[in-house]
Amino acid sequence: MNFSQQLIAFKTIMVKEYLRFIRIWVQTIIPPVITMALYFIIFGQLIGSQIGDIDGYRYMDYIVPGLILMAVITNSYSNVVSSFFSAKFQKNIEEMIISPLPNYIILAGYISGGVARGVTVGITVTVVSMFFSDFQIHSLGITLAVFVLTSILFAIAGLINAVYARSFDDITIIPTFVLTPLTYLGGIFYSIKMLPEFWQTVSMANPILYMINAFRYGLLGVSDIDVTTALVIIVAFIIILFTLALSLLNKGVGIKP
Amino acid sequence: MSVNALKIENLKKTYRNGTVALHGVNLDVMEGDFFALLGPNGAGKSTTISIISSLTNKTTGKVQVFGHDIDQDPATARSMIGLVPQEFNFNIFEPVIEILINQAGFYGIGRKVATQRAEKYLRKLELWDKRFDMAKELSGGMKRRLMIARALVHEPKLLILDEPTAGVDIEIRHSMWTFMREINASGTTIILTTHYLEEAESLCNHIAIIDKGVTIEHTSMRTLLDRLRVETFVLYLEDPLSKAPICGDYPLKLVDSNTLEVGVAHSQTLNEFFHLLSECNIKVLSMRNKTNRLEQLFVTMMRDGNAENYSGVQA
Incomplete structure (x- = not known):
């Protein structure tokens, strides 16, 4: 396939994936928005009003970046894991495997679908958060970079999960037992400076901490982590996971007997 | 090339x-x-x-x-x-x-x-x-x-x-x-x-x-x-018979009073067979192959387990 044919193929997967989650917007867009609105009301307004400022920001404002990024992480991941696993389950992944599509185009196509959903939900949640918080964007470049890079990273992670998954249970195990705890412990609701020194050190091993803090820096200008270090870590994870995912697709793991 | x-x-x-x-x-x-x-x-x-x-x-x-x-x-x-x-x-x-x-x-x-x-x-x-x-x-x-x-x-x-x-x-x-x-x-x-x-x-x-x-x-x-040497046809007769007639060297079998089966080798013709039936005053209303030819070959090959043992199969 020449470059223009590859571009057509990429656009085909991207549009197909976009239409997939838009078609079922009641399941894909609305629930995370409602969940985040409840977080804003309960943790931000009701409980947050009883908590003092953190790093000079109201508690409501402080948790907004983390909650937006949590929506991005969850939706990028779940879009790809459910879409790719469904394609495996219904066997329509074979439509791509028998075609001359290179595997990196398949991978890029699914990532683009994950990013599209992550960004769509992220923007929607951001709009909702404006009803509760009047934050100003500190650095648009860093905000957008973290927004998109995080989305890419978790879209790839979702695909790797789907490659290994053999049942619908397998696509919920990682989000439930790994992703959610890491996200909640990644500093959405608190600054790690509030933790004892030991737990601060332990928290540094959580990659999601870097993303949330970098995103918080982009929006509010405050972070527990050096932003450059955070960006380097996110990009490094993307490179590692992309290479792993491509290698799995090339070997046909979970797809070809 | x-x-x-x-x-x-x-x-x-x-x-x-x-x-x-x-x-x-x-x-x-x-x-x-x-x-x-x-x-x-x-x-x-x-x-x-x-x-x-x-x-x-x-x-x-x-x-x-x-x-x-x-x-x-x-x-x-x-x-x-x-x-x-x-x-x-x-x-x-x-x-x-x-x-x-x-x-x-x-x-x-x-x-x-x-x-x-x-x-x-x-x-x-x-x-x-x-x-x-x-x-x-x-x-x-x-x-x-x-x-x-x-x-x-x-x-x-x-x-x-x-x-x-x-x-x-x-x-x-x-x-x-x-x-x-x-x-x-x-x-x-x-x-x-x-x-x-x-x-x-x-x-x-x-x-x-x-x-x-x-x-x-x-x-x-x-x-x-072509490896099917003999094909079997089923004939539906106008008048009932009590026993299978003798028609040259064509093997005939009476399935029921109005139905005959005949084996026709590749070396024989149906014209000759029908001529003999007419001489016996047997009228045929219709006829069909007993089985699909490929099906008969296929079944025999699968049963015998190799390709060499089926050339003499009779349909």
Whole structure:
């Protein structure tokens, strides 16, 4: 396939994936928005009003970046894991495997679908958060970079999960037992400076901490982590996971007997 | 020099659980051929097809599509193949036309051309009125036709049909046969697997039979059918008989008072037989082959376990 044919193929997967989650917007867009609105009301307004400022920001404002990024992480991941696993389950992944599509185009196509959903939900949640918080964007470049890079990273992670998954249970195990705890412990609701020194050190091993803090820096200008270090870590994870995912697709793991 | 549409040499496949599906399959399919790939359930037909179309990794062996090795030049080889698999494998939640346009997109065909081709093949396969329906809403026969349309949308040179008419009613099956003949006549090489042996006999020029993961027969349909030395015909009589008559050296058997069976060797003619029946004042209302010829050969080959033991079979 020449470059223009590859571009057509990429656009085909991207549009197909976009239409997939838009078609079922009641399941894909609305629930995370409602969940985040409840977080804003309960943790931000009701409980947050009883908590003092953190790093000079109201508690409501402080948790907004983390909650937006949590929506991005969850939706990028779940879009790809459910879409790719469904394609495996219904066997329509074979439509791509028998075609001359290179595997990196398949991978890029699914990532683009994950990013599209992550960004769509992220923007929607951001709009909702404006009803509760009047934050100003500190650095648009860093905000957008973290927004998109995080989305890419978790879209790839979702695909790797789907490659290994053999049942619908397998696509919920990682989000439930790994992703959610890491996200909640990644500093959405608190600054790690509030933790004892030991737990601060332990928290540094959580990659999601870097993303949330970098995103918080982009929006509010405050972070527990050096932003450059955070960006380097996110990009490094993307490179590692992309290479792993491509290698799995090339070997046909979970797809070809 | 003409290139084979498909060339398979010593293809072997052992699955991870140790099951050996293919022990060494060899196939040559000429360009433009209508080729039957037959075998009992579990013989290795679908594994062979899956390897040709890159859905399964082979263990060893060589597969070339129009001279392009599936390992060394996979993209070119794949671009020449259209596959209609045995099981439905489209997204049931997508509209029919989107399934075709997306499939074309995977081959790098732009949306405008893809839409034109989707219309062409959906009309040919009588699915145009259903183009905006979700695939899950189609009947079984329509789903089969959708998979044929999808396999053709990138206009492959080699079309592989894995039991395309399974579960399809007779009327639609016949219209699909006509369509397949048209596609073949336009230059597309077709490989067909089917359990309807009448279908294979009617459509195909060459045939290979796989059993237990090896090719046990690979020849032209005519050569294979010529090996039937005797065909059995069933005759329906106007007047009842009490016992089988004697008509020259034709073996006759009275099935019931109005039904006779006769074995006619290739060296004999039906004219001579009917002449003898007339002399005996026996009037025939109608007649038919007792069984489909290919079916009889196939059953005997599977029963005897090899290709050499069936040449004397009587239908």
